[in-house]
Amino acid sequence: MSMLFALAAFGLVVGVVAGFLAGLFGIGGGMIMVAALAFALPYLGVPEAHVMHMALATSLACIVLTAIASTRAHAQRGSVMWPAMAWLAPGLVLGGGIGASLAGRAPDAWLRIGFAIYCLLTAATLFAARKAPASDGRHTAHGPLLSVAALPIGAVSALVGIGGGSMLVPLLVWRGHAAVRAVGTSAACGLPVALASALGYVVAARHTDAVLPIGAIGYVHLPAAALLALGSTTATRHGAALAHRLSHHHLNRAFATLLMAMGLAMVIAILR
Numbered sequence: 001m002s003m004l005f006a007l008a009a010f011g012l013v014v015g016v017v018a019g020f021l022a023g024l025f026g027i028g029g030g031m032i033m034v035a036a037l038a039f040a041l042p043y044l045g046v047p048e049a050h051v052m053h054m055a056l057a058t059s060l061a062c063i064v065l066t067a068i069a070s071t072r073a074h075a076q077r078g079s080v081m082w083p084a085m086a087w088l089a090p091g092l093v094l095g096g097g098i099g100a101s102l103a104g105r106a107p108d109a110w111l112r113i114g115f116a117i118y119c120l121l122t123a124a125t126l127f128a129a130r131k132a133p134a135s136d137g138r139h140t141a142h143g144p145l146l147s148v149a150a151l152p153i154g155a156v157s158a159l160v161g162i163g164g165g166s167m168l169v170p171l172l173v174w175r176g177h178a179a180v181r182a183v184g185t186s187a188a189c190g191l192p193v194a195l196a197s198a199l200g201y202v203v204a205a206r207h208t209d210a211v212l213p214i215g216a217i218g219y220v221h222l223p224a225a226a227l228l229a230l231g232s233t234t235a236t237r238h239g240a241a242l243a244h245r246l247s248h249h250h251l252n253r254a255f256a257t258l259l260m261a262m263g264l265a266m267v268i269a270i271l272r
Contacts, residue, residue: 003043010040011224015231019066020239021255022232029066029236030162031119033059033228035262038112041221045213052111054212056103056161057201057219058228063163063194065229070187070236079184084146084172088185089192091147092164095154096196103159104204104219111159112270118160119263125166126256146175150189158197163190 014036022029037055046054074080103111149171157164165186172182202218215223 007040007043008227010036011227012231014040015062015228016235017231018228019232019235021258022066022236022239029232030059030063031115031122031160031259031262033062033232034115034161035266037221037224038266041224044221044224046221047210047212049108050208050210050212050219052108052115053103053201053205053219054216054221056111056115056159057100057198057205058221058225059161060158060194060198060201061220061222061225062228062232063190064198065225066232066236067163067187067190067194069233071191073237074184074187077184079181080188081172081177081181081185082188084177084185085188087143087146088150088168088189091150092154092157092189092193093196095151095156096158096193097154097200098151099155099158100197100200100204102155104201104207109270112266115160116263116266116270118156119259119266122166123256123259123263126252126259154193154196157193158200163187164193165190 014033018029018032018036021032034055037058038051041051041054041058042048071080150168153164153167153171156167163186165183168186168189169179169182172185173179177185198220202220205212205218212219213221215221
């Protein structure tokens, strides 16, 4: 019983940290949750061969819940570009389903390697990032090409358990939109990609003979997702408020350092 209480407290704390960092940096909440779940799920009786499958799926289920609150907050401020989301959503949903199906058939070690690589690549991108040029307003994020671009973003999001913000925000900024609107639209897009991906993991679990813990629906651990979402939704706005008072250059460097540490820790765990 004491172990369950400890894990519940751990889930709430991780949710708060992930939500705060997601609000502070605009991206990264999913990656924090995946890393934490990969550590905690074995203590909940998840078979070692399926720890990463459940970590990814549970992170995505949590993102479904937090994306609803985040979308509402951004929409109230007028920062969600609904036409762009309408073009992005089909590709994200299809890609998320494909990615979850592939992940369900992949060995746990491959998923760990893919997650570590993604953390390290994102960290390198943030270290190399420079201030984006000011938009001239002539480009618009719409059209079939946006749907095509969303397909691999959805697949990668499912494979590494994230909402896709680290890929969607740069895409929309490159298309000429202000960063605040790119972040708002990315937050709204997190809902369809996470929902499709989480459902894909539920279906994928039907092909395994492993005995999964009580409270799991497919590869989604519902109690863990609920605890993470509870902590995350309460902390996101505080991180966002702090972000407006700090240097984005230093924030990017700090977050890149955190991601690099997470990626290297996962690599070390794989090599053991």
